Amino acid sequence: MSIAGAPIARIVVGVDGSEASVEALRQAQRLATPLGAKVQALACWEYPQMYSGYVMMGVEGFEEGARKVLDETVAQAFGPGIPENVTATLVRSHPREALIDASRDADMIVVGRRGHGGFGGLLLGSVSSALVAHAHCPVLVVHSPETAPGGPSGS
Numbered sequence: 001m002s003i004a005g006a007p008i009a010r011i012v013v014g015v016d017g018s019e020a021s022v023e024a025l026r027q028a029q030r031l032a033t034p035l036g037a038k039v040q041a042l043a044c045w046e047y048p049q050m051y052s053g054y055v056m057m058g059v060e061g062f063e064e065g066a067r068k069v070l071d072e073t074v075a076q077a078f079g080p081g082i083p084e085n086v087t088a089t090l091v092r093s094h095p096r097e098a099l100i101d102a103s104r105d106a107d108m109i110v111v112g113r114r115g116h117g118g119f120g121g122l123l124l125g126s127v128s129s130a131l132v133a134h135a136h137c138p139v140l141v142v143h144s145p146e147t148a149p150g151g152p153s154g155s
Contacts, residue, residue: 020112020144043070103135
């Protein structure tokens, strides 16, 4: 399989700890395996705008928290046997900007869409919408298992 005649070598997956991002990671791996492609799970973190206020309240560890979410999401997607072609990367940036930037060198971006059932479940989120509009490579938006058409809340 290829995109416009070029082989797919690298698939970047936006990971945020949600069921949708776990499913996106699984789907990316299913696509990557027969292609011999690499999968990069990418999670983002930022200091809040009022960072000094959080420090004064004793709330710190934003990077460590994001690393934990990334590691737990990869483990949830694959269990203890993480495939050799999967890497995990933590980036200090807003997810929208980081994934659009990653799309410059990726062959595909995969993100989950959480959905909220009913009409709202038909709408894309802000990150997936931005990627569909601005990514430099194809984008696959994956439904979480509970919101997929025919799934528990999408029947």
